[in-house]
Amino acid sequence: MKPKNAFYAQSGGVTAVINASAAGVIETARKHKTKIGKVYAGRNGIIGALTEDLIDTSRENARAIAALKHTPAGAFGSCRYKLKGIEENRAQYERLIDVFRAHDIGYFFYNGGNDSADTCLKVSQLSERLGYPLVAVHVPKTVDNDLPITDNCPGFGSVAKYVAVSMREAAFDVASMYKTSTRVFVLEVMGRHAGWITAAVGMAEDKATPIPLVLLFPEVRFDEAKFLAAVDAKVKRFGYCCVGVSEGLLNAEGALMAEAGTRDAFGHAQLGGVGPLIASLVKDKLGHKYHWAVADYLQRSARHIASKTDVAHAYAVGKVAVELAVAGHNAVMPAITRTGNRPYRWKITVAPLTKVANVEKMLPRNFITADGYGITAKARAYLAPLIHGEDYPPFADGVPQYVRLKNSAVPKKLKTEFKI
Amino acid sequence: MKPKNAFYAQSGGVTAVINASAAGVIETARKHKTKIGKVYAGRNGIIGALTEDLIDTSRENARAIAALKHTPAGAFGSCRYKLKGIEENRAQYERLIDVFRAHDIGYFFYNGGNDSADTCLKVSQLSERLGYPLVAVHVPKTVDNDLPITDNCPGFGSVAKYVAVSMREAAFDVASMYKTSTRVFVLEVMGRHAGWITAAVGMAEDKATPIPLVLLFPEVRFDEAKFLAAVDAKVKRFGYCCVGVSEGLLNAEGALMAEAGTRDAFGHAQLGGVGPLIASLVKDKLGHKYHWAVADYLQRSARHIASKTDVAHAYAVGKVAVELAVAGHNAVMPAITRTGNRPYRWKITVAPLTKVANVEKMLPRNFITADGYGITAKARAYLAPLIHGEDYPPFADGVPQYVRLKNSAVPKKLKTEFKI
Numbered sequence: 045m046k047p048k049n050a051f052y053a054q055s056g057g058v059t060a061v062i063n064a065s066a067a068g069v070i071e072t073a074r075k076h077k078t079k080i081g082k083v084y085a086g087r088n089g090i091i092g093a094l095t096e097d098l099i100d101t102s103r104e105n106a107r108a109i110a111a112l113k114h115t116p117a118g119a120f121g122s123c124r125y126k127l128k129g130i131e132e133n134r135a136q137y138e139r140l141i142d143v144f145r146a147h148d149i150g151y152f153f154y155n156g157g158n159d160s161a162d163t164c165l166k167v168s169q170l171s172e173r174l175g176y177p178l179v180a181v182h183v184p185k186t187v188d189n190d191l192p193i194t195d196n197c198p199g200f201g202s203v204a205k206y207v208a209v210s211m212r213e214a215a216f217d218v219a220s221m222y223k224t225s226t227r228v229f230v231l232e233v234m235g236r237h238a239g240w241i242t243a244a245v246g247m248a249e250d251k252a253t254p255i256p257l258v259l260l261f262p263e264v265r266f267d268e269a270k271f272l273a274a275v276d277a278k279v280k281r282f283g284y285c286c287v288g289v290s291e292g293l294l295n296a297e298g299a300l301m302a303e304a305g306t307r308d309a310f311g312h313a314q315l316g317g318v319g320p321l322i323a324s325l326v327k328d329k330l331g332h333k334y335h336w337a338v339a340d341y342l343q344r345s346a347r348h349i350a351s352k353t354d355v356a357h358a359y360a361v362g363k364v365a366v367e368l369a370v371a372g373h374n375a376v377m378p379a380i381t382r383t384g385n386r387p388y389r390w391k392i393t394v395a396p397l398t399k400v401a402n403v404e405k406m407l408p409r410n411f412i413t414a415d416g417y418g419i420t421a422k423a424r425a426y427l428a429p430l431i432h433g434e435d436y437p438p439f440a441d442g443v444p445q446y447v448r449l450k451n452s453a454v455p456k457k458l459k460t461e462f463k464i
Numbered sequence: 465m466k467p468k469n470a471f472y473a474q475s476g477g478v479t480a481v482i483n484a485s486a487a488g489v490i491e492t493a494r495k496h497k498t499k500i501g502k503v504y505a506g507r508n509g510i511i512g513a514l515t516e517d518l519i520d521t522s523r524e525n526a527r528a529i530a531a532l533k534h535t536p537a538g539a540f541g542s543c544r545y546k547l548k549g550i551e552e553n554r555a556q557y558e559r560l561i562d563v564f565r566a567h568d569i570g571y572f573f574y575n576g577g578n579d580s581a582d583t584c585l586k587v588s589q590l591s592e593r594l595g596y597p598l599v600a601v602h603v604p605k606t607v608d609n610d611l612p613i614t615d616n617c618p619g620f621g622s623v624a625k626y627v628a629v630s631m632r633e634a635a636f637d638v639a640s641m642y643k644t645s646t647r648v649f650v651l652e653v654m655g656r657h658a659g660w661i662t663a664a665v666g667m668a669e670d671k672a673t674p675i676p677l678v679l680l681f682p683e684v685r686f687d688e689a690k691f692l693a694a695v696d697a698k699v700k701r702f703g704y705c706c707v708g709v710s711e712g713l714l715n716a717e718g719a720l721m722a723e724a725g726t727r728d729a730f731g732h733a734q735l736g737g738v739g740p741l742i743a744s745l746v747k748d749k750l751g752h753k754y755h756w757a758v759a760d761y762l763q764r765s766a767r768h769i770a771s772k773t774d775v776a777h778a779y780a781v782g783k784v785a786v787e788l789a790v791a792g793h794n795a796v797m798p799a800i801t802r803t804g805n806r807p808y809r810w811k812i813t814v815a816p817l818t819k820v821a822n823v824e825k826m827l828p829r830n831f832i833t834a835d836g837y838g839i840t841a842k843a844r845a846y847l848a849p850l851i852h853g854e855d856y857p858p859f860a861d862g863v864p865q866y867v868r869l870k871n872s873a874v875p876k877k878l879k880t881e882f883k884i
Contacts, residue, residue, distance in 0.1 A: 221538070221542055344637065346633055430862075
């Protein structure tokens with residue numbers, strides 16, 4: 045029997061290492077030629093499946109696929125597009141089946157975060173509910189690190205490393221300037237719902253390199269007076285203070301600070317991120333000179349300073365996803381399971397998607413210090429292995445050499461169009 | 465005769481490689497023990513000289529001094545403090561002489577940018593004008609790259625590399641998301657008066673990796689309609705657009721955009737940087753989804769992605785400064801002179817401080833494309849060698865291992881205090 049083809053798609057916000065998962069999927073599929081035919085990627089994620097816009101990854105040579113391991117962002121394009129329930133939008137699922145049938149697709153690999161795990165679960169039910177035979181495996185990915193069961197999510201370790209390294213470097217800068225210039229530096233980081241990335245800023249310092257840090261977690265409601273007192277105490281004692289703030293910081297009423305229409309000392313509505321807002325508050329109320337940075341996409345695309353551990357995780361979940369699929373496991377996700385901390389040891393286990401979809405893993409309260417502004421030894425023990433190791437991409441002419449694939453389209457077979 | 469001691473100070477905004485110049489000065493001075501006694505560093509720059517707050521670098525072992533080569537920011541502290549003219553503030557200069565005489569200082573090494581070159585020139589005249597024998601040599605440093613005579617300024621190459629790498633990475637991110645999400649990404653970079661760093665953003669792309677970029681230079685007055693048309697054209701053609709904007713962008717009237725009280729579509733005064741301002745303009749007028757980043761200090765402290773060429777330059781100017789001083793050259797600056805482009809070749813030459821002080825080297829107009837939004841082949845040929853090569857610092861536990869010196873104080877000898 046001719047082996048079935050596989051469909052692979054990237055979903056949601058991309059990361060520095062999601063393409064390493066793609067490499068894991070494609071390279072492993074190529075080793076299972078008796079079970080898997082070609083790997084078709086969705087152009088711009090699941091939208092590519094719905095619109096029959098498929099990319100033939102078999103047209104890419106081994107070198108290009110290997111280069112995905114050191115290339116950030118989504119090589120096939122990603123999208124923010126959530127499938128509704130099968131009952132609510134049966135047409136979408138029937139369309140998926142039409143496309144999959146037309147292209148003889150028997151495997152579905154979905155590389156994404158929380159919402160995507162839910163989509164993958166729904167697709168995994170096509171076989172049973174709509175009679176189309178399909179094996180669906182979710183490949184975990186999200187800088188937000190909020191998927192359950194898996195110890196951590198590929199993509200997170202590299203952002204964590206980026207923010208820890210960046211804050212350490214900026215702290216050295218401020219430490220050398222505070223005598224006559226900037227005393228408070230504010231770095232805004234991602235992570236709207238959970239403070240995993242904010243916690244990682246705390247890894248900028250350690251026993252050998254203490255830094256006066258104040259962290260503002262989305263889990264801890266902002267208390268202006270208490271925050272200002274904490275910053276001022278650091279400035280008085282150390283001469284300067286570095287603040288790491290989550291884009292998702294909430295005010296006392298539980299509203300996003302960045303959207304709460306806060307006004308500065310002049311009554312101006314403050315737009316833009318929470319980083320500049322916190323910085324101007326420090327200036328208005330304490331009078332300290334400040335600087336602020338908003339890393340935004342730089343943090344999640346910074347493949348040049350990716351964590352080696354994270355790259356290895358990302359590749360492994362892609363590889364094992366294919367191994368699970370060819371073994372007939374449906375509706376599962378390869379999960380990273382920590383088996384030791386010193387040295388860090390891990391293995392890939394299998395998580396049922398029913399236990400993954402729509403469950404958010406929050407930052408444990410015991411990762412945050414009692415005052416709400418720092419991380420505990422528990423958090424450090426968890427984070428340390430995830431930022432460990434460097435995995436530099438190749439450089440030429442001073443800049444990293446990232447691959448752009450040919451992304452050749454698979455000829456369409458259906459006569460019908462599908463509106464997104 | 466007992467050799468004279470040397471004074472070394474870091475001045476103005478610090479960089480990823482200014483400590484490499486410090487290492488060049490200290491290691492070279494240690495090789496000239498018959499001519500130079502100890503190297504005393506000013507704690508927080510020239511303020512340390514005025515307040516007799518000197519650091520004894522001879523208390524640091526060779527390993528610590530060598531580690532300065534891979535440590536960003538100012539290891540002895542820097543300051544923003546400009547000395548007035550000798551006539552205007554004779555007391556400052558007499559104080560300097562008192563301190564230098566008390567500590568037997570015969571050499572003055574000043575590591576800074578434009579203002580500092582002027583200060584160094586004034587100090588070089590102490591010998592002639594106030595009768596105190598002193599050899600003063602300026603060690604060039606500034607991310608702004610605006611010192612004359614020298615081909616480039618140590619510190620600039622590393623910022624240039626950082627912004628080129630970061631924009632390339634962010635562009636890969638946006639390219640994979642624009643179908644359903646961000647179409648315009650804005651990165652704000654440093655360089656208030658001259659567009660050298662903005663030009664370096666242009667190095668994010670090359671023939672092998674084209675990126676739809678629009679650069680906003682401080683040299684080109686902002687034309688809203690023309691800019692929006694340029695961005696929209698890129699979005700229509702490529703699906704997305706990346707904008708690099710200088711913090712010093714000026715509006716049609718020549719006022720700083722970031723301070724011009726521009727109002728958004730809702731009539732809110734827009735505070736914060738020019739990056740978010742440009743981004744919200746794109747959203748308000750074109751309706752494109754956007755993201756923005758402000759790298760701020762991250763760009764000038766990013767030793768983890770420093771340019772190898774830049775590190776070599778920085779060390780060399782420190783080393784040659786000492787060699788010039790022991791050879792009796794007063795009122796000079798070691799300058800980087802380019803002797804070849806392919807491969808890049810350079811040597812250190814000697815520039816008289818009278819030709820350096822208070823002269824700003826602006827970005828040549830022929831480095832900017834005719835439309836005002838890109839860089840020319842001439843700019844690329846100039847910039848390429850400066851971002852070439854990587855020089856990674858050592859890492860442990862996932863973060864770079866930067867040195868913190870003991871910075872032991874030299875016992876004070878004067879009874880008098882000096883108010884700053």
